[in-house]
Amino acid sequence: TVLDVGTWEQIFQELMQQEKPRARWTLKLDKNLDPNCLAEGWKQYELKGFGRFQCSSCQRSWASAQVHILCHMHLESHKSQGQVIMRLFAQRCKKCSWSRFENPEFSPESTMRILKNVVLRILKKFYDFKKFAELPIIREVPLDGSHDTNNCEGCSLGFCLLRLRNNTTEPSVSPFSPTGSSSPTGDVFSQSQVIFIAKWLEEGR
Template sequence: MAPDTEVWKQVFQELIQEVKPWHRWTLTPDKGLLPNVLKPGWMQYQQWAFARFQCSSCSRSWASAQVQVLFHMHWSEEKARGQVKMRVFAQRCKKCSQPLFEVPEFTQENISRILNNLVFRILKKCYREGFKSMEEIPMIKEISLEGPHDSDNCEACLQGFCARRGLGPAMSLPTSWIPRANTTCQVEREVEICPSSEHFCSYTPRNHTNISISCCFLLVIVVVVVIVVKTVGALKT
């Protein structure tokens, strides 16, 4: 979890106490937490959120909209006590030769949204409360991101738990993160923060659609010419 662990704990306590003031819940970080690897009686909740990273070696910064936040929950009705274990998967710098995995930095607003969604899920799974159709509160993306996810430097992907790659037992992504039809490589574009200014440096993948159309058109012309030549030759004989 990020260095602001106390912020997560404080916000969680404020939210859970609003709905269950007589029950005791705790939130603790657990770096060994894995998706769908649950102890008996525990339940799971996953979210994909927007966050920023900074390399501790070269100070390079980047943003990602696919930061996996994993929760395992356990509720004891007899003791009126609940536990939540949390893990935030890290990412590493793609430009350093031996980069370290860096923890993400979330805005206060997105921390509140993530934990609000967690409390909704606790009410639904642990207390059988809430509406079945209750939707998640979407994360705030400070900048527009598109393009391929950097799976080679994503901790969740490397461990086989990143849903974008379709590997491992990871759950499916929320609808809001699924790319629209007829789009190519527009899941996430890494945006780097230029060290010399406050502007963003970005890379947009090339679009090969026009090249493909031109090739198809030329192929059709060649086929038509061949047919015409064969037809004229047949008529002369």
């Protein structure tokens, strides 16, 4: 199963609403979002996820735990209205160097991890949540070889440089836990919420 864009938007809103019921956040995917061009008042967040690709020339498929994802995020505090614009970076078949960049596909579980990390980052950036630890990437199949930077759209746009620069100012994991009741992973989502979302996904809404 692969979730379509509309489902990504719905899950994101659902997750956001559980944490901030009064705020209204939307998510849009944009293939042209530029990592080097951030509008004023917006914040940038880069993460990686596990995704799958298929070559449209030779039909070969491959998986990657380094699918680059870029988010631009903005909150209009007076209106309690937030926006996320997200770009999922493509990869190209290494056997067919002439072929085009293919868009990634994500399992429901991988989608959920990515969107939860986006929500966690929003809570930290815009609502001063101190407790913060990103969910790790789960490799759904064993992967061999390192990241194929030559055939990665994100890397060809200088994503690696960007990541290096951001990491110096923005540690992704904070050990500080104000409540003391946190799980070791620092996940802000309660068990019941996770079950809720899992059911919601199963029903195929």
